[in-house]
Amino acid sequence: HAQLRGDELIVVSNREPYIHETGPDGVHFKRPASGLVTAVEPVMRACSGTWIAHGSGSADRSVVDKHDRVMVPPGSEEYTLRRIWLTPEEEQGYYYGFANEGLWPLCHVAHVRPVFRESDWEAYRRVNERFADAVVAEARSADPVVLVQDYHFALLPALIRQRLPRATILTFWHIPWPNPESFSICPWRTELLEGLLGSTILGFHTRFHCKNFIETVDRNLEARTEHEHSTVTINKQTTLVESYPISIAWPSDTQRAAWPSVADCRSAVRHRLGLGPAHKLAVGVDRFDYTKGILERIHAVERMLEKHPSWVGEFSLVQVAAPSRSDLDEYKAFQQRIHQVVGRVNARFGSPGYQAIYLLAEHHEHDAVTELYRAAEVCMVTSLHDGMNLVCKEFVAARDDEQGVMILSRFAGAAAELNEALIVNPYHVEESADALYRAITMPAAEQRERMANLRMTVRDFNVYRWAGRMLADAARWRLRERIEARM
Numbered sequence: 001h002a003q004l005r006g007d008e009l010i011v012v013s014n015r016e017p018y019i020h021e022t023g024p025d026g027v028h029f030k031r032p033a034s035g036l037v038t039a040v041e042p043v044m045r046a047c048s049g050t051w052i053a054h055g056s057g058s059a060d061r062s063v064v065d066k067h068d069r070v071m072v073p074p075g076s077e078e079y080t081l082r083r084i085w086l087t088p089e090e091e092q093g094y095y096y097g098f099a100n101e102g103l104w105p106l107c108h109v110a111h112v113r114p115v116f117r118e119s120d121w122e123a124y125r126r127v128n129e130r131f132a133d134a135v136v137a138e139a140r141s142a143d144p145v146v147l148v149q150d151y152h153f154a155l156l157p158a159l160i161r162q163r164l165p166r167a168t169i170l171t172f173w174h175i176p177w178p179n180p181e182s183f184s185i186c187p188w189r190t191e192l193l194e195g196l197l198g199s200t201i202l203g204f205h206t207r208f209h210c211k212n213f214i215e216t217v218d219r220n221l222e223a224r225t226e227h228e229h230s231t232v233t234i235n236k237q238t239t240l241v242e243s244y245p246i247s248i249a250w251p252s253d254t255q256r257a258a259w260p261s262v263a264d265c266r267s268a269v270r271h272r273l274g275l276g277p278a279h280k281l282a283v284g285v286d287r288f289d290y291t292k293g294i295l296e297r298i299h300a301v302e303r304m305l306e307k308h309p310s311w312v313g314e315f316s317l318v319q320v321a322a323p324s325r326s327d328l329d330e331y332k333a334f335q336q337r338i339h340q341v342v343g344r345v346n347a348r349f350g351s352p353g354y355q356a357i358y359l360l361a362e363h364h365e366h367d368a369v370t371e372l373y374r375a376a377e378v379c380m381v382t383s384l385h386d387g388m389n390l391v392c393k394e395f396v397a398a399r400d401d402e403q404g405v406m407i408l409s410r411f412a413g414a415a416a417e418l419n420e421a422l423i424v425n426p427y428h429v430e431e432s433a434d435a436l437y438r439a440i441t442m443p444a445a446e447q448r449e450r451m452a453n454l455r456m457t458v459r460d461f462n463v464y465r466w467a468g469r470m471l472a473d474a475a476r477w478r479l480r481e482r483i484e485a486r487m
């Protein structure tokens with residue numbers, strides 16, 4: 001990651017990488033369940049710099065200095081976290097409202113209707129302004145490299161551009177970009193597009209999302225789009241729209257050496273659930289979110305057990321569902337529905353000491369998740385729509401024994417890269433049920449062959465390559481602009 005050295009780096013995201021909470025024995029921190037944080041944090045540790053984010057934990061305010069800064073990670077202090085405090089009204093309108101009731105369902109085809117409230121939009125605009133001011137306050141030079149993250153900040157690139165015209169602004173959209181018809185129902189579509197086009201580079205996970213974005217611009221703005229070079233020019237500002245599939249940091253030898261053996265993980269997890277040593281497990285790890293296909297996954301398990309009753313009592317799904325955005329009605333209703341359906345399926349197949357589905361509806365730290373990955377025969381990612389999905393890449397990274405089968409939704413960005421997974425359409429219960437059966441009966445040799453290839457892909461296309469490619473493109477771009485300015 002040579003491109004990352006020498007430049008001043010500022011990251012902006014809504015979610016902070018470390019959340020400080022007050023517990024009975026003082027302040028402790030937790031790592032949030034967020035694909036964005038999983039990917040960007042190792043890059044920040046490698047480059048240092050400043051990460052500006054919304055302060056969210058109960059103890060967050062007590063650990064910062066008078067400029068609202070704290071060095072993180074706790075204990076090793078490699079970069080600065082600058083926290084922005086939002087009022088309850090701002091958080092309601094900007095985060096819960098416009099970002100998560102408006103843009104989140106707008107961009108994911110998951111059949112949840114987006115809600116657009118004028119007051120949410122006002123709060124979203126205001127909060128984007130506040131973050132733009134914070135970028136200026138934190139910047140020590142006139143041309144920092146600012147990495148703007150995700151749908152919480154569509155207006156930020158143009159706001160930074162007004163204040164720091166020489167900044168290199170790399171914006172990454174971590175969720176899908178829908179087709180122009182879907183996007184165009186948004187009352188503020190032109191403001192959002194113009195905001196994003198303040199970026200030097202605008203990144204998506206896949207070519208398909210880039211194409212959707214450029215078509216959306218074509219339909220809604222008087223801009224010059226060059227499909228061949230994948231650029232958009234408006235008000236003399238040209239933005240490169242490019243795909244950069246995000247990934248994870250491949251675990252180091254030291255990290256791996258600290259992992260308990262696969263045998264120990266297997267017995268620890270089975271022991272905790274009161275299951276026998278030969279019991280087969282599939283694992284699902286998600287935020288408790290309606291885009292993740294958790295209901296469809298449960299239906300697939302149910303159908304598999306119905307078709308292959310000899311597996312009743314011998315197989316279970318362990319589903320981690322980390323509570324997320326639970327203040328929103330849509331999320332509350334979804335959580336209730338999942339609890340209900342799990343109850344029904346367990347009543348149907350369960351017996352004393354056995355459940356078909358273990359729903360662990362609480363936050364799990366990374367070590368606990370790694371233990372589950374290493375203990376399971378199968379990992380199920382059945383998102384109805386997902387920008388990339390990093391759970392599948394983490395599962396692959398955790399399996400240094402080259403065993404375990406990945407079942408992956410074709411509607412996750414990762415399906416384009418992870419060809420050796422069993423790819424399913426989660427809307428098709430029968431297909432997913434058959435894939436699950438195939439996974440739990442797959443011979444070890446075939447598992448090894450598939451897993452070895454998957455591991456090569458994830459190791460080579462890791463998150464440093466993601467960041468490195470974006471920064472290399474930015475450097476080339478700046479150089480060209482400078483040369484053209486001289487002509």
Ligand code: G6P
Pocket residue numbers: 015033034035036037150151174175287324325
């Ligand atoms: C997705 C989004 C991230 C977000 C994460 C967790 O991965 O792309 O921006 O951080 O979900 O959601 P939350 O609302 O808890 O931050």
